[in-house]
């Protein structure tokens with residue numbers, strides 16, 4: 001058994017959470033650069049919790065410049081075991097309406113201008129990503145959201161686009177009709193990939209703000225309409241987060257889905273061929289298998 005530490009990455013509209021005992025903003029240094037912001041650390045009912053605003057307080061980072069590697073490394077370095085990503089998204093499904101939450105379980109990664117791996121020349125690693133989210137953690141998010149009275153959809157494919165512009169109508173229709181995606185956002189990739197490389201359980205809660213541009217009766221995606229929905233969604237997100245500690249408990253067993261052992265056989269570079277500087281940077285993310 002190990003101590004549970006819940007890490008919440010708050011997306012657009014969710015820059016702070018409340019209800020944490022003994023909470024303080026902590027600066028975490030990472031060899032992967034500066035994280036998006038300091039991390040708000042405290043406890044709820046004896047369960048450790050850390051909150052990181054993905055875009056920084058004041059929304060400083062664009063989806064392309066969010067320091068995804070530093071964020072995941074910093075959470076791992078703090079001792080986080082379970083990462084809950086909370087994000088704004090557009091919906092490709094009539095029934096996934098603004099204000100609803102979607103517990104995403106698949107991704108299509110269309111981002112192209114981001115660092116996507118902790119590994120590279122001198123330490124090559126290949127993790128499985130067939131099932132990029134943790135069902136155990138997703139169960140907890142679903143229960144917590146339902147208990148908070150939120151309409152939740154379990155399962156869905158999230159199209160991660162580069163942004164910052166929204167999709168064209170042709171793209172929106174292609175993602176929905178041909179690729180079968182359910183929601184669209186700009187940040188869950190490479191975040192989910194990096195969480196897997198860092199052997200962290202990862203669940204993604206996408207909070208619907210709009211119907212992107214495909215919907216014949218809702219017109220094109222409009223940032224003012226999104227902002228109008230964001231505040232209500234953020235309140236719901238905070239309510240969901242408050243329910244997680246009781247569901248996850250102070251201690252956890254090994255993940256039944258193997259998220260916390262993702263690197264067991266992943267590193268191909270022979271010990272004598274490894275780059276010492278890169279191995280040193282991987283101390284938090286991959287120290288379990290490299291040291």
Ligand SMILES: CSC[C@H]1O[C@H](OP(=O)(O)O)[C@H](O)[C@@H]1O
Nearest residue numbers: 011012054063087088185186187
């Ligand atoms: C609010 S408009 C688009 C912006 O919102 C989402 O951010 P996040 O995923 O961090 O909640 C989306 O991905 C875009 O970055």
Ligand SMILES: Nc1ncnc2[nH]cnc12
Nearest residue numbers: 088089090184185186212
């Ligand atoms: N329609 C949309 N496309 C991409 N990211 C979003 N975030 C919120 N709504 C979005």
